[in-house]
Amino acid sequence: xxxxxxxxxxxxxxxxxxxAGPMAAQLLADLGADVIKIExxxxxxxxxxxxxxxxxxxxxxxxxxSVYFWTCNRGKRSATVDITTPNGQALITRLAxxxxxxxxxxxVGTLSRYSLDYTSLQAANPRLIYCSITGFGQTGxxxxxxxxxxxxxxxxxxxxxxxNADDAPGGGPRKSGIAxxxxxxxxxxxxxxxxxxxxxxxxxxxQHIDMSLLDVQVAALTNVGMNYLASGKVPSRLGNRxxxxxxxxxxxxxxxxxxxxxGNDSQFRRFCRAMNLDGLATDPRFARNADRLANAALLEPLxxxxxxxxxxxxxxxxxxxxxxxxxxxxxxxxxxxNPQVVARGMVRDTCRPDGTxxxxxxxxxxxxxxxIRDNRVPPHLGExxxxxxQGWS
Numbered sequence: 001x002x003x004x005x006x007x008x009x010x011x012x013x014x015x016x017x018x019x020a021g022p023m024a025a026q027l028l029a030d031l032g033a034d035v036i037k038i039e040x041x042x043x044x045x046x047x048x049x050x051x052x053x054x055x056x057x058x059x060x061x062x063x064x065x066s067v068y069f070w071t072c073n074r075g076k077r078s079a080t081v082d083i084t085t086p087n088g089q090a091l092i093t094r095l096a097x098x099x100x101x102x103x104x105x106x107x108v109g110t111l112s113r114y115s116l117d118y119t120s121l122q123a124a125n126p127r128l129i130y131c132s133i134t135g136f137g138q139t140g141x142x143x144x145x146x147x148x149x150x151x152x153x154x155x156x157x158x159x160x161x162x163x164n165a166d167d168a169p170g171g172g173p174r175k176s177g178i179a180x181x182x183x184x185x186x187x188x189x190x191x192x193x194x195x196x197x198x199x200x201x202x203x204x205x206x207q208h209i210d211m212s213l214l215d216v217q218v219a220a221l222t223n224v225g226m227n228y229l230a231s232g233k234v235p236s237r238l239g240n241r242x243x244x245x246x247x248x249x250x251x252x253x254x255x256x257x258x259x260x261x262x263g264n265d266s267q268f269r270r271f272c273r274a275m276n277l278d279g280l281a282t283d284p285r286f287a288r289n290a291d292r293l294a295n296a297a298l299l300e301p302l303x304x305x306x307x308x309x310x311x312x313x314x315x316x317x318x319x320x321x322x323x324x325x326x327x328x329x330x331x332x333x334x335x336x337x338n339p340q341v342v343a344r345g346m347v348r349d350t351c352r353p354d355g356t357x358x359x360x361x362x363x364x365x366x367x368x369x370x371x372i373r374d375n376r377v378p379p380h381l382g383e384x385x386x387x388x389x390q391g392w393s
Contacts, residue, residue, distance in 0.1 A: 005032025006370040010197075011392055013095055014038065014076060015083075015104040015111075017045045019149070019179055020213065021133045022072040023186035025103050028193070029075035030363045030374045036095065036388055037073060037379065041080040044381040045069060054358055070360065070378050072186075074350075078379035079388035089114050091389065096121045096128060098392050101193055105133040108143045118208040128206040129196040131189055137212030147213050149179040156181070156217030161224060164239040173237065185216045246292040247271070247299070250329060251307040251315075257329040258312050260319070265289060267324050274322040275306045275315075348375045 010033040014025035022037075022045065029035040039045055053065035082088040093116070096102055102121065104111060111117045118130040132138060135147010153159050153175050163174035192209045200206060218225065224235055227243075235243070240259065242248035247268075248261045262268045265288055272281040280286050280302065285295045292299055307315060312328045319326040328334070335341060350360045363374035387393065 007032040020182040021105040024189040035076040073378040075376040077384035080382035131209040256312040270322040274318040
């Protein structure tokens with residue numbers, strides 16, 4: 001018998017849009033929860049209309065074919081509800097009465113105007129776990145401002161430490177290539193939801209989870225933020241170089257770029273042997289990591305000259321054999337051809353209702369007994385409205 005997904009039977013009401021909230025709800029759906037996504041009639045989630053479409057160059061329906069929407073809404077049911085109307089509010093309240101979890105990312109105070117805030121719905125269902133995701137949280141002077149991923153990357157310091165130094169080619173602050181704050185917030189939100197579910201087993205009560213993108217970004221500063229708190233020194237951008245060990249940087253080979261991290265002195269000696277740089281391993285300026293960090297400006301050109309004489313594949317093979325962490329800097333096409341990515345099944349063939357197949361990203365969780373339901377298509381706008389009006393099935 002096929003085992004149940006671990007969250008089978010959990011009921012989740014998803015009132016969120018764009019990425020952080022929908023991704024949190026999608027992860028719960030992948031793990032087996034029944035997720036009902038509430039969308040605006042005729043419009044739906046904003047991301048339904050964002051380019052590009054799934055079926056290029058001829059998308060079937062603009063509101064059904066956004067790659068962005070497919071990224072974080074698989075496995076859900078969609079119901080169109082106008083929450084500004086008494087009927088819409090009554091339906092959401094009725095669904096919340098029997099739900100385990102509600103996820104929303106409206107601006108602070110919006111849902112209270114419709115009696116759909118935590119206080120109102122908690123009165124109808126004391127066991128409800130209500131997760132609010134906003135840019136700045138429910139408290140503080142910025143609580144009413146909207147927050148988007150790149151705005152938070154800027155305000156929360158991430159862009160200040162990402163990119164090349166100002167005096168280097170291409171210098172200046174840069175955003176991450178993906179919406180990293182939204183995705184981290186989704187993961188933290190799911191952790192909070194699962195913790196609240198566990199606590200509910202003891203107390204019998206739900207609670208309000210207040211998630212802020214800015215809070216998550218500040219927490220994600222980790223050792224960089226802690227270094228500042230300990231020293232008072234504002235960190236600078238170093239491109240691909242780490243502040244803790246050296247060599248740790250990207251290096252240009254004869255046919256591409258390779259990322260290298262030498263984590264300790266033993267690795268440095270093996271690195272030097274592999275790259276025919278034996279003299280450097282015994283040079284007192286470079287023998288220990290602290291020395292290499294202090295003398296990186298002297299060591300760097302010697303390393304770059306060695307890498308320029310070899311191809312990426314040659315360097316990767318030599319360093320892998322030596323037990324030194326190194327990898328080519330792949331483009332996205334190379335990522336999906338990588339034998340390890342293929343072997344781990346990180347691409348799913350997802351069958352649409354009409355029998356056509358779309359390739360989609362897989363959920364990365366692997367469990368020994370429980371199943372993950374990550375091969376289902378996102379819903380059409382309002383596809384399940386009639387069913388949902390009858391309540392949870």
